[in-house]
Amino acid sequence: MGCSGWWLLWSACVVNTFLQHSAVRVTVREPSVEAIQGDSVVLPCSFFSMIPLSRLSIIWTVAPLSDPASPSQVVIVYDQGQVIESPAYTGRVGFTGIPWSADVLLNDTRVSDAGIYRCVVSNPPEVGDPGIGELSLSILAPPSLPVCLWEGDTEEGGSVTLSCAVAEGVPTPEMRWEKLEPESMTLPLNMDSDMSGFVQMANISAQTSGIYRCSVSNVLGSQSCYINLSVYSPPDNTPGILQGVLVSLSMALVLVALVVLVLWLHRSGQERKTSSPKEQEEEECYNEITYTPSLIKRSFV
Numbered sequence: 001m002g003c004s005g006w007w008l009l010w011s012a013c014v015v016n017t018f019l020q021h022s023a024v025r026v027t028v029r030e031p032s033v034e035a036i037q038g039d040s041v042v043l044p045c046s047f048f049s050m051i052p053l054s055r056l057s058i059i060w061t062v063a064p065l066s067d068p069a070s071p072s073q074v075v076i077v078y079d080q081g082q083v084i085e086s087p088a089y090t091g092r093v094g095f096t097g098i099p100w101s102a103d104v105l106l107n108d109t110r111v112s113d114a115g116i117y118r119c120v121v122s123n124p125p126e127v128g129d130p131g132i133g134e135l136s137l138s139i140l141a142p143p144s145l146p147v148c149l150w151e152g153d154t155e156e157g158g159s160v161t162l163s164c165a166v167a168e169g170v171p172t173p174e175m176r177w178e179k180l181e182p183e184s185m186t187l188p189l190n191m192d193s194d195m196s197g198f199v200q201m202a203n204i205s206a207q208t209s210g211i212y213r214c215s216v217s218n219v220l221g222s223q224s225c226y227i228n229l230s231v232y233s234p235p236d237n238t239p240g241i242l243q244g245v246l247v248s249l250s251m252a253l254v255l256v257a258l259v260v261l262v263l264w265l266h267r268s269g270q271e272r273k274t275s276s277p278k279e280q281e282e283e284e285c286y287n288e289i290t291y292t293p294s295l296i297k298r299s300f301v
């Protein structure tokens with residue numbers, strides 16, 4: 001009998017509690033849910049209401065993980081038997097147990113689906129605030145193919161920067177730069193950001209030549225890109241200088257020869273003016289045509 005009495009008391013207490021807080025009560029079975037990009041995931045949200053569910057309304061919203069307080073976007077709505085999906089989720093989201101549960105199934109998940117999801121359940125005329133459940137969704141993704149680039153001077157003694165950037169990957173991929181050939185070694189990496197890093201090499205030599213690999217990896221996989229670096233030695237300078245000197249010298253010689261020729265022509269022209277035209281007829285028929293046009297007639301007639 002004592003037992004039954006306790007049970008009655010407990011029931012009264014529970015009923016009293018419900019009447020005092022007569023709002024819909026929401027529970028989220030898992031506060032954080034993880035899925036791999038492309039997979040389906042259930043966002044769990046259970047609720048309990050004291051009255052019939054004829055005017056039940058459920059709204060799922062999402063806010064970015066990085067800023068849960070920012071304005072949230074609607075994902076899907078259930079209102080008195082009607083379901084409305086937000087355009088961003090059309091065809092990918094659906095209630096799985098309506099009207100008994102507010103769980104939704106999200107198909108074909110994307111990295112951009114990650115966020116803080118809230119289910120807001122109200123069941124008029126039940127009074128009080130709507131019940132709210134909250135969970136975080138993380139979407140994991142393998143790293144995308146990184147992009148390897150190099151810049152700098154590949155002449156011996158120059159400096160070269162090898163850089164690597166990866167666009168996608170959750171969790172953030174680990175990055176590694178290695179030299180593979182001829183002998184393998186890991187290189188000291190500087191990170192520009194979470195997703196890009198670089199290696200700096202100064203005063204490079206012929207030994208710097210080789211195959212370099214940047215690999216990015218996380219729990220879901222790894223990807224690599226490569227750079228084939230060839231350091232060249234500048235050609236020996238001495239023959240170049242010698243060649244230059246020789247060219248300048250020969251040019252100077254040609255110039256001198258030209259000057260001499262002009263002077264000589266000038267002088268012989270003046271000599272011709274002083275001497276009689278008859279004397280020149282035999283010796284200067286062709287080479288002096290520009291100087292004495294009168295001669296041309298004579299020579300060709």
Ligand SMILES: *[C@@H]1O[C@H](CO)[C@@H](O)[C@H](O)[C@H]1NC(C)=O
Nearest residue numbers: 040091092093094105106107
């Ligand atoms: C999600 O995928 C499952 C299994 O492929 C399918 O039964 C369900 O209808 C899909 N849901 C939506 C909303 O597309």
Ligand SMILES: *[C@@H]1O[C@H](CO)[C@@H](O)[C@H](O)[C@H]1NC(C)=O
Nearest residue numbers: 156157158202203204205206
């Ligand atoms: C560059 O490297 C060469 C040999 O590899 C060395 O002799 C020279 O001193 C180095 N120069 C500088 C500026 O470090």
Ligand SMILES: *[C@@H]1O[C@H](CO)[C@@H](O)[C@H](O)[C@H]1NC(C)=O
Nearest residue numbers: 181209210211227228229230
């Ligand atoms: C790297 O480049 C050098 C010179 O350009 C070439 O001889 C060598 O075959 C290349 N190696 C690979 C793996 O591409």
